[in-house]
Amino acid sequence: MFPISCAGSVRPNATLRVEQLTVVFRGAGRPVVRGVSFEIAPGETFGLVGESGSGKSLTCRAILRLLPRGAKAGGRVTYGGRALLELTNAEMQALRGSTIAMIFQDPMTALNPVLRVGDAIAQVIASHEGVGARASRKRAIDMMARVGIRDAPRRAASYPHEFSGGMRQRIHIAMALAARPTLLLADEPTTALDVIVQAEILRLLDDLRREHGMSLLLVSHDFRVVAGLCDRLGVMYGGELVEMGPARTVLHHPQHPYTIGLMNSLPEAVAGRGRLQAIPGSPPDPEHAPPGCVFAPRCALAVSACTEAPVPVVETSPGHSSRCLRIDRLGELRPALVGADRSGA
């Protein structure tokens, strides 16, 4: 498809493997991310769903080694056979942007406010691929046009603040993809955007993934966002991956009480006039999460065994796993939405 010119980069058909990932803050007792394992195949879209404090963003950042100060990752992360956590800073820096890129919720944090956007994108191309100024500038403009910016040659000379939120996110995406990474990590890329713009950005990400043969890790607090474009998804709660499986199976046959609770609490789950099925209580502070199942204090099915020892991951169907001791009793919870879209549109 396209040349990979950066020294030490990874073949485009690489798999990301995250094995027993932990993230611990210095001075804190319990890790805030515990035993997270998943894989993303080449060209696959994997969604990571969880609310604030679930550890989803830290998991995402740990892969790129962009953890906040004081946080340390353990376990193993490999991409195309290279162990990312063991690379030197220089080796890691060479991979960032060229092989693995990341986009954030707020594009303003990623865009330099005093740099014209065309120059910012061209800089990425020039620094990763060693092409000349003229060529990188031309490619920057092509990239801007590709992400849907009208009149790209002229807009390349504008500054970030001159764009709307949605347009800024497009520029951020153009910058992230400028050096043709094979894996894109997107942390809440549409959370700050309006409904219509959100759908457009997600569609753009999906199209670009297909064109570039890229793998995509999409992190979101919103089940509905990841439902739209992920092949597989994982649900995080209190620092652990509590359920993982093919998107369709997880949505139609959820195997963890938290997943069912989240789906049932959405307004579209009450077809008519019924009350919303709220999950009682509030999310745990992952550092002080109880031993055993983290969700047990809020779970209608919890029994004493749930809180006594760590709960193992069980495979409920091929490729679909859940960290729950009460899987056989899930039928007692009101059946989830079963994916059917009663709301229509």
Next chain:
Amino acid sequence: MLLVAEHLTKTYAHRRGWSTPPGRDRGRDVRPALADASLSLERGESIGIVGESGSGKSTLARCLALLDRPDAGRVLLDGVELTRLGAGSLRRSRRRIQVVFQDPYSSLNPRLTVGSALSEVLLVHRLVPRHRIGRRVAELLDQVGMPARAADRYPSDFSGGQRQRICVARALAAEPEVLIADEPVSALDVSIQAQILNLLADLRTQLALSVIFISHDLYVVRYIAPKIGVMFGGRIVEVLPEGVPLEQARHPYTQALLNSRSRLDPGWLAESRDLATDLTSSLPATGCPFRERCPRVFAPCRDVDPPAVDIGHGHLVACHYVTNSYGGSARA
């Protein structure tokens, strides 16, 4: 009618700063944040307001609560024209319209205990005799599902959801007839949102409150209020009365909102159409505010801002395309 707003218009002045580009410093924005917005509520009736950021929904809330004075138009509460009251009488009327804001972190004073935040309201409005204040505070906390001992603690001791409950209790302390909730769950964890929505729905029925519920999510809004106003570009472009399903929305913008809405359905993104919106960052200065993004745009949209027309049973649509196709009713 309990609350009537007529032709509310509000334009925020652009402050001229060092970064104001030349030509943009005329002092005023071209398009008002709120233009000619009218709505009315019976006692106990609720309405949901939906729109994207910048659509004017928060400006509408602020003008209804007289937190901002509209430039034009009137707000009437029980026949009393609030927009004409002086500061003193307005202060007495304010009690009757209370607001819960989006961010429960910035809307509580971190140095006041929850009890003092609530009793302050009771004292200012002289709602209960001093010796009964403690008991009333406990009642209010109970009403929002908080233990009475919360009164002695500070906002920082509570989670976002709990703080939002406290904000609701503080609003209820004033014994309002109208409760305006401006994106009250947007800042909360997903698993907490349903708790607060249920609380608001319960209070609405128990206290016969008129709730004005503002959100960007049509389905969240409909859960609280059967009647929905859709805003775009400072205008109320469609009003869906109770009983009209969302799917029967006629305004192209409302239809676009429904089309683009994420759902718990693996196929929603593939099924939604690309509307090629957001291509311009500013709205057109004349005509219909939606015309540059509208798939139905035709000649009159450019020059004439479409008036809201009742297409039946209080279903109002401000769209030339829709009212044209309704022929006769367009002149009603």
